[in-house]
Amino acid sequence: MGKYICPFCSIEHTFSEVEFRCKNFDNCEGRRQDVPYAAYLRISERSAPVRSAVFPVKKPLAKPLRDLYMPTSETCPFCGRETNIRVCPSCHNELPEAVGENKVRTIAVVGDRDAGKTHFLAVLIQRIKEICRTQGWILREYNDDVIKHYEENYYYRIYEDMRPHDLTASGNVSGTSVVRTPLIYNLFMDKTRYTLVLYDSAGEDLQSEAVMDKVNQYIGKASGVIFLLDPTRIEKMSMEIKEEALKGSSSIDRREKKEQINTLGRIANRIRSENKISETTKIKIPIVVAMSKFDAVSEIFPKGIEALREPSGYFDAGYVKKEEWYQVKEETESILDNYGAKDITDFMEKNFKNYTYCTFSALGESPEIIGSEKVLRHKPMPHRIEDPFLWILKECGILKEK
Numbered sequence: 496m497g498k499y500i501c502p503f504c505s506i507e508h509t510f511s512e513v514e515f516r517c518k519n520f521d522n523c524e525g526r527r528q529d530v531p532y533a534a535y536l537r538i539s540e541r542s543a544p545v546r547s548a549v550f551p552v553k554k555p556l557a558k559p560l561r562d563l564y565m566p567t568s569e570t571c572p573f574c575g576r577e578t579n580i581r582v583c584p585s586c587h588n589e590l591p592e593a594v595g596e597n598k599v600r601t602i603a604v605v606g607d608r609d610a611g612k613t614h615f616l617a618v619l620i621q622r623i624k625e626i627c628r629t630q631g632w633i634l635r636e637y638n639d640d641v642i643k644h645y646e647e648n649y650y651y652r653i654y655e656d657m658r659p660h661d662l663t664a665s666g667n668v669s670g671t672s673v674v675r676t677p678l679i680y681n682l683f684m685d686k687t688r689y690t691l692v693l694y695d696s697a698g699e700d701l702q703s704e705a706v707m708d709k710v711n712q713y714i715g716k717a718s719g720v721i722f723l724l725d726p727t728r729i730e731k732m733s734m735e736i737k738e739e740a741l742k743g744s745s746s747i748d749r750r751e752k753k754e755q756i757n758t759l760g761r762i763a764n765r766i767r768s769e770n771k772i773s774e775t776t777k778i779k780i781p782i783v784v785a786m787s788k789f790d791a792v793s794e795i796f797p798k799g800i801e802a803l804r805e806p807s808g809y810f811d812a813g814y815v816k817k818e819e820w821y822q823v824k825e826e827t828e829s830i831l832d833n834y835g836a837k838d839i840t841d842f843m844e845k846n847f848k849n850y851t852y853c854t855f856s857a858l859g860e861s862p863e864i865i866g867s868e869k870v871l872r873h874k875p876m877p878h879r880i881e882d883p884f885l886w887i888l889k890e891c892g893i894l895k896e897k
């Protein structure tokens with residue numbers, strides 16, 4: 496209690512350490528080059544942008560209250576104007592309001608290159624908005640930057656240009672980066688407001704623990720992790736998939752593909768080192784292994800795989816149905832075990848306390864290859880894409896299970 500983790504730089508602070516930014520953006524005398532913000536952007540001090548003053552609270556709250564409440568406003572020591580813009584003392588980014596109420600939940604979407612993370616996030620947001628409409632909830636972008644970020648880096652390409660996304664560029668660069676910019680939403684459910692912070696990752700960055708240390712700190716601090724597993728990379732499965740579907744469902748050469756278990760291993764290591772969890776203790780952070788690209792593999796699955804073929808029943812219900820979830824988990828796990836991915840299920844069992852499995856498709860069909868281009872014949876037709884997300888919300892105490 497009384498602490499929060501910055502959704503931008505992942506550094507933990509106590510409530511009383513919060514700082515404020517002057518609202519007098521253009522005329523404040525305290526305007527100067529914002530060096531902590533430049534460090535967050537990984538640009539040199541010299542090129543730091545000039546922004547209005549950032550300052551700590553003048554009089555901290557009395558000790559017993561200090562850990563209970565986050566200060567809500569302060570006056571600028573330079574121009575005297577009152578401000579309620581709370582910023583992180585480490586990176587100077589504006590903090591979502593829910594930070595002070597401990598109602599921020601962060602979800603890390605991870606997996607190898609080409610596993611489908613970017614398409615998953617692009618389509619998931621649309622699907623969650625649909626669910627919210629049926630339930631009378633609201634999912635709203637945290638600010639205009641998020642609207643722009645989502646539209647430009649996730650939405651337009653597949654809903655309007657009808658072309659699949661390129662693989663995501665590494666976040667290990669200076670300046671702004673798509674993957675270092677989280678997607679932040681406010682979720683209004685009944686009378687409660689939550690802030691959801693969704694992190695995409697570049698599979699390329701997850702190939703090295705040294706890079707992960709620099710750009711993927713959020714993984715170890717996340718409220719939940721979604722690990723996307725690419726079925727077209729599970730050898731026994733890929734041998735049965737039609738050539739055309741296989742080609743359309745992948746952007747990298749077969750020889751470039753790495754074993755997915757190794758990435759899962761690095762994720763576990765990252766969580767262990769961040770939270771000082773020993774090798775012999777199971778990790779408690781909820782994690783779901785979500786098999787992507789179901790459309791490309793559904794044909795090859797044997798009889799008995801039934802729940803996975805049905806649309807998700809949580810859409811109308813607005814809660815996680817225990818029985819349905821159990822079937823989804825069992826069927827996915829049995830597919831992994833039967834198609835030679837038992838290394839994954841064994842690893843999960845050994846390393847995680849709170850884990851589950853599911854299967855989804857973001858696009859609903861393989862992109863088509865025309866000449867040297869990949870195109871989408873239809874707008875995304877997702878299948879069970881909400882499942883991993885809703886399970887994490889349940890584990891975070893936001894959604895009910897019945």
Ligand SMILES: Nc1nc2c(ncn2[C@@H]2O[C@H](COP(=O)(O)OP(=O)(O)OP(=O)(O)O)[C@@H](O)[C@H]2O)c(=O)[nH]1
Pocket residue numbers: 606607608609610611612613614615659660661662663664696697698699743744745746787788789790791855856857858859860861862
């Ligand atoms: N058949 C099928 N293919 C998909 C689906 N989603 C993604 N793909 C294919 O997988 C490729 C990679 O998807 P991305 O979402 O870019 O993968 P990523 O995990 O973000 O990859 P990195 O950014 O490199 O980490 C796409 O270009 C598509 O060819 C899907 O739902 N069905």
Ligand SMILES: [Mg+2]
Pocket residue numbers: 612613614661662663696697698
């Ligand atoms: Mg990507």
Ligand SMILES: [Zn+2]
Pocket residue numbers: 501502503504505506583584585586587588
């Ligand atoms: Zn920060």
Ligand SMILES: [Zn+2]
Pocket residue numbers: 517518519523524525547548571572573574575576
């Ligand atoms: Zn000022």
